[in-house]
Amino acid sequence: MDTILIVDDNHAICQALALMLEINGYRVLTCHTPEDALELVSAQEIELVIQDMNFSRDTTSGEEGRQLFYDLRERQADLPIILMTAWTQLETAVELVKAGAADYMGKPWDDAKLLNTIANLISLHKLSRTNHKLERVNQQRQMAIADADLCGIVFGSGAMQRCIDLALQLARSDVSVLITGPNGAGKDKLADIIHANSPLKNKPFIKVNVGALPVELLEAELFGAEAGAFTGATKARIGRFEAADGGTLFLDEIGNLPLSGQVKLLRVLQTGEFERLGSHKTIKVKVRVISATNADLAQDIAEGRFREDLFYRLNVIELALAPLNQRTDDILPLVKHFVGNGFSLTKPAQQALLQHRWPGNVRELENACKRAVLLAQSPLLTEADFGLVRVKSAPDMPVFQPESVVLPASAMLAKSGMNGADENHAESMDVSREEIEAALKLHNGVIARVAKALGLSRQALYRRMDKFGLEK
Template identity: 35%
Template structure:
């Protein structure tokens, strides 16, 4: 790894040489300048990792050096050295972007400590930028599986609305990838450099949901021992995704509507409004218009959320994407667990393409993960796949949307979830926390489903 490059600027040649020697002896590539004009003239951000400059120098003083450095490279950390660290001077330096102020005289250990901290901050900033770029790349439209086939019309719409700061309601059956589309909208929008936060409105009780979204003021209720920021405030400048928005209780719907109208809300127990700039994306697998007619969902809120509607098709309507998705998920699991599964056998792939996948993409991913966990061959065989889905009775015919079919759907989904939960518990020895981690699910969800299907984790421990 290349040595970190440090520019030293101080008109005291003795101090300059001393710092240069200390830093060089500790593995840094340091270069000293005794003339501030010359240093600033030669400075190029790509050549340096850190600048250390004295404050009091003839000609161009340290504060002006700081300003010029920041104009050329805003992210460059600069440590200022002074013999007289007055409050006023310190405030000026910090306002102009100084990372730290070092007071003369100082010990070598202190210099090295300050340098290490400044460089660590730079590394964290660079790492965050790399991670952000990785996220942006991950959610590029052409990286979404099926965007070139079954999802092309939808993704063309997503590309248009991503750059427009408007509310979007994403509808579709459970497991169709609604949050993935919400993330794609965010990371292809002008808000991509700010936070994307998500909350499942059906996973929390009403009392917790309100405080989670809006936060609360100290003393607002028993247990509120300090001020707490809610998700809306934490997402300021970015995007908040409300999954299963149809589960919002009426009092929360009212507060959310006010926010959408005025871009402000009240923390619980606070009399002063909090103003933030957040884009709201929401999703539901329910019929919100039916809920409006029943009076369980506000009509005015529905139209505020549903400025643009995106319907995600179920997997049975985009069967041509199944081979692409299978390849993607197997590759993903191989990388995660270090396995070498090459794919599905031709019979297993045919069965996968014919199955109706009531749990959609989520079910396909989980079935592949479970199959890979127990497969002993290089490819997943039909017998292995048949342990998790019905490979003999499903056809490629479009499903009848009658009430009987709804019962079939519920039955198939329950059968799959039961099999999958048992395979998870078998794999983890009944450890629910490990099972939740394996499935990428919330522990509370796992416990709720175990209770629903009367599965005892003790049977697997």
């Protein structure tokens, strides 16, 4: 309920105004001297003041009201103040309205006009106060970001800004954080930001891609192993938890951890204790765990592939990262970062980049930018340079889809189902003479760099160069 303060030495005036305002849903405070008014404004949250201009008997100069107005403004600069008097002092009225008085009314007043004025002024006051709060929050956030280590992250969207704000807030605590989002969206970058701005920033920061490790080696990687614990273990090795003791451990693709590893991980999170494989000696560590996944862990729990108790241990707070196509304001800043200052984009190229769905997210965008730089015929990049071509659609609604692009050998093998004997053919099947020549020029003939840029092994690149008659 909005509170209105009435300041008038006439008790009858105070009672009449209070009754009218209370009937219309306002909370009303009344007082009869400027001193009491200033005390109430300092002690309570008041939305509006209605004040008289004269408080001493037989005084009509308005000087007392003028002083009270300035004293109130000094205490609360944006407080709406309506001035009321039975005596009209035009010069004083003009001065105070210029100084910020909301309105100047004579006695007797018009009830309807006064109520309408009050409603409008209170609405504006609330809006102004909200805006001031938002400005303060934004200023505080900008100061926090200015002082923070953002680990080189590039963004332009409000969605990413909110993720970073939350990451910086979480960095100050030691709680476990689960970062969720699709592959290639930047989950590891958020983990970097959390650690870099935490009290542990000078302590170890160990990263483990759980999805990239063979199942049979996962437990040894995480918890260590004694010599002879498994075939090929010729000497004792420490695990990632030991290496991260006192610092932070980032477990990427945590959904791929087998159930046996989940049991051990749950124990470490609860007690800080574990044993190396092949050992009965208990090791105790203190490690902050940040994990990430692109999987639907709730579905995995329902289907028995992931422990519910472990999920709640990991997911004290979830940091959800949206796919790139839901934060399109990030796309062009990222492109500018990836292609560098030596290139600019045509308008159709910008449109194509913004309209493409980017199923591979930032990782796909980065690869498209590498292709554009490699194949560009000029510093002005087109949609074709990025491997995006215009296809027919509804009128005025162009749609862009990717052309065939040079894929790394591993991606081509996964896509085609090839393995082993087919690898050499797969590595070179899509690379043209023009692309190789452009890469050779760009990388000054350094074969290792050319091969990496084209997604080939050096042997495959040599075979392709031999085929096209290019000098090594």
